Amino acid sequence: MFIDSHCHIDFPDLYAKIPEVLDNMRAHEVSHALAVSVDVKDWERIRALIETHPNIYGSVGVHPEYADAHEPSLDELLAMLAHPKVIATGETGLDYYWTKNEGNVLDWQRARFRTHIQAAKQARKPLIIHTRDSAQDTMRILREESADEIGGVMHCFTESREVAQQVLDLGFYISFSGIVSFKNATVIHDTAKYVPLDRILIETDSPYLAPVPYRGKQNQPAYVRHVAQAVASLRGTSIEEIGQASSENFARCFLLNTTY
Secondary structure, X not given: OEEEEEEOOOXXXXXXXXXXXXHXXXXXXXXXXXXXXXXXXXXXXXXXXXXXXXXXXXXXXXXXXXXXXOOOOHHHHHHHHOOOOEEEEEEEEEEOOOOXXXXXXXXXXXXXXHHHHHHHHXXXXXXXXXXXXXXXXXXXXXXXXXXXXXXXXXXXXXXXXXXXXXXHHOOOEEEEOHHHHOOOOHHHHHHHHHOOHHHEEEOOOOOOOOOOOOOOOOOOHHHHHHHHHHHHXXXXXXXXXXXXXXXXXXXXXXXXXXXX
């Protein structure tokens, strides 16, 4: 059994074929998926998914790349986070890839990030963290805002084992995407072998980053078992062990009173 801890099945190209997506999950022993928000204007699609399908959870947040998105207040976030099937806050974080950090140009990203951390702590809904070309600032803000009080996951992890250790020291989990199956992703391979088994999550980030053997094609939650296989191969263990451990970790990470 496998759980996709991070996907975007509310995006139009997957939302239009939800019955097929869910059938493929069942066929590949993927029991649950977390539909992750990137913009609160899409909240209605997330809510429809989580209220219609028992095995789909949701999150609430605004992606750091979305400069023109509506900036939700703390109260707005808390109102949406109150939904019983919303289990996480985010995705949130920092992304300096397109706009390199020069002076105060990205202060709005950092302010948004801090608001999400405050919401997560008040709502008791753990964080889903996105970081790209911004690990130092991401970790600094997490520490300054005492994000360890609620925890969460650093998703689609592409950093070194040194950054991984900082994440682990804060009590966060680390999630690997299809990138871990790419032959040239040597830094991620090293990190996947380094992270303790009880702190690993697996994800697709679908519809992006499809793992081998689907690389270059549209991704979907069913393919998370190939992420598990890549991690298992790197660690010299079985896909079953990675599936079971990552499912148990999912329940702990997101404070779910259940077992998988």
